[in-house]
Amino acid sequence: TKSELAKVKQFTDNHYAKPNSKYYGIAKGKNVIVLHLESFQQFLIGQKINGQEVTPFLNKLYKSQSSYSFKNFFHQVGQGKTSDAENMMETSTYGLPQGSLFAQLGSDNTFQAAPAILNQRAGYSSAVFHGNIASFWNRNNVYKNLGYQYFFDASYYDTTGDRSLGYGLKDKLLFRDSVPYFENLQQPFYAKYITVTNHFPYDLDKEDTNFKTTNTGDSAVDNYFLTAHYLDQSIREFYSYLKKTGMLKNSVIVLYGDHYGISNSENKSLAKALGKDPDKWNDFDNASMQRVPYIINIPGQTNGRIFDEYAGEIDALPTLMHLLGISSKRYIQFGTDVFSKQHDQLVAFRNKDWVSPKYTSIDGTVYDSASGKEIVNPSKAQTKLFKANDAKVDNELNLSDSLNEKNLLRFYHPKGFKNINPSDFNYANGLS
Ligand code: GP9
């Protein structure tokens, strides 16, 4: 197993992308607020329905000069859905080929994750706010191993009656009712909000929306715009709270969509709603829909813009660390800083398909990423490149799986890293 660890380390060392001095440390010492946008896909950004923007606040934030936004950022989750996204974003290792890493390995594995690293390197406190019960996706155990000091789950809020829906407390109420806990976090903090209302089947009470949505007859599609609109409003409300309290200017806010909301089988109904031809919809279009927003908002900055670089959830941790002025070099991380000149733009999907700026490979068929046209007669050089990409993606995922399935991080001791002792943390709400 030690030699297996060495193989992994050799890969991540070679793959390491050194920070870009233009961005390194620009958010140093700031609070970090991560806003996990449930089931939120990139196509919602800028999208109008019946002449109305679905997500007016996020649209503005996306284009703001204080935001570093990505239009080719892909979710890479497998069956672990939300939990896979969380795992990638905070450990820069992949989820598992089957099932959820949080559920299967999260109770016992050694992690070297964002909350622990930021605490040990820069004195950050840490907390998660979530309107569902703590045991969902095994979070009550996993978060301790990630190093989270606090987990304010459903038990901390009044979730009775119409205050909650399928997956828990409505987002607007989560942002409001978490304030007493949030405002007491010791600064600098690393705080994550996991929203739930924009989750299949996208139910929403009448009183929570006046948005006029589509009429495709596919209720998932029609309702998706309603709950996405609601999520947008909840983010706007939270932002105005942050602004009012002065917290905004001391923080960096990372917003990302965790995975698809509309599944491949529903994409044809979606195509109709977006004015596209459902009969021409193919695998390439499905892959394109794996784009999710990734917005790094640093209030006070003025050189933000929309980046074309291809990237994925695996890249978020080294990116964040470098913005905070913390080197990622000594850690085992599969992603690369999106701002680095050496950033790796080959994005692996969990099923070993891949996308890159030039080519997209889905189920063995390669497409031109710009035009979506299938490459029917690849040149020798193209064939060689496609094979190299296949091999790289295969190798990377296998190494991540070996790391996680064999719990290899327990043998790895990066300089200064103190192993987490989960029994140091107690998430129980004294009131319940
Ligand atoms: C529930 C939530 C949903 O707590 O995070 O998870 P998902 O079903 O999207 O994986």
Ligand code: MN
């Ligand atoms: Mn999810």
